[in-house]
Amino acid sequence: MTTCDKKSILEEKINLSALGGGEARIQKQHDQGKYTARERIEKLLDPGSFMEFDKFVTHRCHEFGMNDKKFLGDGVITGIGKINGEQVAVFSQDFTCWGGALGAAFAKKICKVMDFALNNRIPVIGINDSGGARIQEGVDSLAGYAEIFYRNVKCSGVIPQISLIMGPCAGGAVYSPAITDFIFMVDQTSYMFVTGPEVIKTVTHEEVTKEDLGGAKAHNEKSGVAHFMCKDEDDCFERTRELLSFLPNSNFTKVERKNTSDRIDRKNTKLDALVPSNSKKPYDMKELILEIVDNSHFLEVQPMYAKNILCGFSTLGGDSVGIIANQPNFLAGVLDIESSMKAARFIRFCDSFEIPIITLVDVPGFLPGTVQEYGGIIKHGSKLLYAFSEATVPMITLITRKAYGGAYDVMASKHIRSDINLAYPNAEIAVMGAEGAVKIIFRNELKGLSGQDFENKKNELIKDYEEKFNNPYKAAELGYLDEIIFPEDTRKKLIQYLRSLSNKKVHRPKRKHGNIQL
Numbered sequence: 001m002t003t004c005d006k007k008s009i010l011e012e013k014i015n016l017s018a019l020g021g022g023e024a025r026i027q028k029q030h031d032q033g034k035y036t037a038r039e040r041i042e043k044l045l046d047p048g049s050f051m052e053f054d055k056f057v058t059h060r061c062h063e064f065g066m067n068d069k070k071f072l073g074d075g076v077i078t079g080i081g082k083i084n085g086e087q088v089a090v091f092s093q094d095f096t097c098w099g100g101a102l103g104a105a106f107a108k109k110i111c112k113v114m115d116f117a118l119n120n121r122i123p124v125i126g127i128n129d130s131g132g133a134r135i136q137e138g139v140d141s142l143a144g145y146a147e148i149f150y151r152n153v154k155c156s157g158v159i160p161q162i163s164l165i166m167g168p169c170a171g172g173a174v175y176s177p178a179i180t181d182f183i184f185m186v187d188q189t190s191y192m193f194v195t196g197p198e199v200i201k202t203v204t205h206e207e208v209t210k211e212d213l214g215g216a217k218a219h220n221e222k223s224g225v226a227h228f229m230c231k232d233e234d235d236c237f238e239r240t241r242e243l244l245s246f247l248p249n250s251n252f253t254k255v256e257r258k259n260t261s262d263r264i265d266r267k268n269t270k271l272d273a274l275v276p277s278n279s280k281k282p283y284d285m286k287e288l289i290l291e292i293v294d295n296s297h298f299l300e301v302q303p304m305y306a307k308n309i310l311c312g313f314s315t316l317g318g319d320s321v322g323i324i325a326n327q328p329n330f331l332a333g334v335l336d337i338e339s340s341m342k343a344a345r346f347i348r349f350c351d352s353f354e355i356p357i358i359t360l361v362d363v364p365g366f367l368p369g370t371v372q373e374y375g376g377i378i379k380h381g382s383k384l385l386y387a388f389s390e391a392t393v394p395m396i397t398l399i400t401r402k403a404y405g406g407a408y409d410v411m412a413s414k415h416i417r418s419d420i421n422l423a424y425p426n427a428e429i430a431v432m433g434a435e436g437a438v439k440i441i442f443r444n445e446l447k448g449l450s451g452q453d454f455e456n457k458k459n460e461l462i463k464d465y466e467e468k469f470n471n472p473y474k475a476a477e478l479g480y481l482d483e484i485i486f487p488e489d490t491r492k493k494l495i496q497y498l499r500s501l502s503n504k505k506v507h508r509p510k511r512k513h514g515n516i517q518l
């Protein structure tokens with residue numbers, strides 16, 4: 001055989017592999033508004049950067065006529081490439097081959113690329129579009145899933161893991177994305193569930209559509225399983241690239257400071273008017289964030305879930321930061337089960353990957369009620385406390401207005417080792433609001449009074465309490481606040497303090513791992 005013949009064999013094989021499940025199935029995929037697995041990789045990565053592994057892998061299953069049915073690559077495309085000039089590993093399930101169903105060889109390819117990512121400390125992105133375990137391969141495909149799950153756990157906190165859901169993701173298959181750090185879902189074309197509508201109907205007689213049960217909206221708004229809802233696949237790739245721009249490649253490397261055209265000492269004159277001094281008036285904390293960060297660029301994580309807390313990535317003076325902020329515009333920014341869990345997981349991500357944490361506090365306390373207590377607010381609220389307390393990244397806290405009760409302690413107070421604690425002059429730091437406090441501590445004084453006398457006395461006591469406690473000066477006297485700042489200086493101060501913390505090192509006692517309240 002001549003060299004020319006050998007080359008043409010290779011070309012033929014490459015072309016065959018590129019065709020996946022064939023023209024007809026590719027057309028079907030396009031008709032559904034979906035790109036093919038290969039097109040997705042091309043669109044996600046920097047142009048021309050993809051290097052494919054295992055193009056010619058095939059399965060070794062002999063059951064159910066599988067001997068005669070082989071696709072080069074076995075239904076998943078794997079390899080490495082670049083995003084924003086940085087190396088990443090990627091796998092993309094090919095629905096045109098057995099509906100993207102996972103068998104032993106398919107799983108092995110994913111494991112190989114995950115091992116490569118871990119050994120070389122680069123992020124791994126999985127594009128999911130699959131009918132689940134390849135039924136013909138039986139327990140071999142279950143074993144394949146478990147090998148992937150195991151690697152997901154091993155990689156957790158070492159390299160960023162991102163899942164893009166672009167079609168079905170059902171049954172036990174959901175647990176790989178679930179363990180990864182961020183899940184993107186595409187509206188109307190993706191869904192995730194442990195058991196589908198048919199099984200639900202048989203077991204519980206409940207009727208629900210696929211979309212209502214496990215569509216992008218359901219998981220972004222109701223369950224909190226997903227972190228980003230994208231309007232289409234192109235939007236999903238763009239936002240994945242945006243997210244990665246804030247992250248390091250692994251826990252071994254820090255994100256490099258980026259150039260920013262936004263001046264470090266830019267005054268935030270808008271903030272005086274934005275934060276009302278009347279503590280009962282809501283305002284939009286997101287506006288405050290957009291005002292202080294570089295060029296108003298804030299990537300919000302889980303924007304549709306637990307809206308009483310904001311979490312997201314941004315840069316300050318070019319340095320990546322994770323921002324956690326109570327949102328007075330929604331449920332007055334109260335802490336509850338969902339917001340505690342949302343923020344706790346976000347904090348742990350930032351801490352794993354050495355991303356400094358900025359906490360903006362305006363919190364009236366924890367949400368009272370039986371729903372919260374029976375739902376386990378004690379356990380879930382403590383996750384937030386645990387996450388802040390265990391974090392060793394640089395932490396800066398700014399109290400913009402209210403910081404009451406246990407929520408004051410939990411929201412990255414000095415006492416749980418935030419490095420720098422700041423407050424605006426109108427901050428209120430107390431065990432509880434003035435009215436509630438007066439009714440408890442002056443119950444006896446107020447008991448004998450009625451009508452106007454009662455109102456006068458109560459108002460006098462409230463005023464007295466407010467003067468004593470509803471300000472930041474007591475905390476500043478005790479050194480619990482490092483500085484009380486003018487709102488217009490927020491950006492400058494945050495950047496100055498952030499830079500002063502860039503060499504922070506904290507040593508913890510040796511242990512296998514802590515026992516967070518899961």
Ligand code: HXC
Nearest residue numbers: 098099101130131132133134135136145168170171172173
């Ligand atoms: C083998 C599969 C398959 C599977 C789909 N196909 N799922 N082959 N194993 N799990 C094949 C189909 O036979 C078909 O082959 C092709 O993929 C496309 O499937 P269609 O049904 O034509 O596509 P569509 O109508 O879009 O429906 C997609 C689907 C449906 C909703 C995913 O195929 C489906 O319900 N599949 C079964 C899903 C399932 O029950 N999986 C096991 C879940 S349990 P041809 O040759 O006709 O193109 C599980 C456990 C994981 O995954 C446990 C991990 C711990």
